[in-house]
Amino acid sequence: MSDLIFGISVGIMHLPQGMAYALLAWLPPVFGLYTSLYPTLICFFFGTSRHISIGTFAVLSIMVGSVTERLAPDVDFLKLNGTNVTAEVDVAARNSYRVQVAAATTLLCGLIQVLLGVVKFGLVGTYLSEPLVRACTTAAALHDVVAQLKSIFGVSPARFNGLLSLVYTHLPTLVASLVSLVLQIAAKELNPFLSPRLPVPIPVELITIMAATLISNCGHLNRNYSIQVVGEIPSGRQHLGRCK
Structure with missing residues (x-):
């Protein structure tokens, strides 16, 4: 019963959280729902650990957002407004291209992770000192907070x-x-x-x-x-x- 309550609670919370993290990645909010659903289904069939957390993650969303914003800035999708001859952003074209950039980035990172897993590169993690791991965790948390200050x-x-x-x-x-x-x-x-x-x-x-x-x-x-x-x-x- 506790697992059932926990699953329902996390599922309900993951809906608004996924949409919020999609905004951190500079993507339409609906794609946060996709990211919250499909990885969980894949992990349900192929995952080897029942403790691992699958879904959207703030730090990764910010990192993906830095790529999408840099490769698809608003200035590349300006169009003239016929009424007052001013430039406005073509939101549909911009969002479509940003989704393509994010999907390509995700696929490339996944291939790199598979390659590192094949060569057993995770062994390097055993040589990382505890202060270094804590520093990276703290820096990631601070980066997450700063990135959300604009909102x-x-x-x-x-x-x-x-x-x-x-x-x-x-x-x-x-x-x-x-x-x-x-x-x-x-x-x-x-x-x-x-x-x-x-x-x-x-x-x-x-x-x-x-x-x-x-x-x-x-x-x-x-x-x-x-x-x-x-x-x-x-x-x-x-x-x-x-x-x-």
Whole structure:
């Protein structure tokens, strides 16, 4: 029963997490759902460990995003707007090419990992010192936090001009982010004290996501306060287009 509850909880949490990590990779959110589903099915049939975690990962998403953003920047997909002769980004073409870049990067990394496994390159890991491993883990965590600051503060990568342009921050997005962080940190601190009296820990992450979704939908935060939301998620498998 505990494994069943754990699987359902992780599955529910993996839906919004996968979409969020897809945004870190500069891809449409729906592809985060694909990444959350297909690797798990493959590991179910071919995996050798029941403890390994399969699915989206923040650090890898950021690393893939650095490649997609560099090889498919917005400036390469500008088109003229006929109404006022200004340039706007062709979002459909940009996203299609970024998905192709991410897929090619993933396939190449997979082939490299298979090759390293064939030559037993994992033996090198036994010679890495514990301080080095801790330093790499800490650096990855810091990199993960810094990469998400633009979403927490509601800062656009585009440049702004005018007064205090260097510290431009979208206050409604910042307030929503801070409230979510405070609630999650408070619940994490309270769970150890309340765990003897509760049958299961408080699922604060799930509660936060559900509450934020309801508040955003009922309060029309995107329309009234310009807080960015994921938007519509298309159903079915999306066509990637022909690779260039």
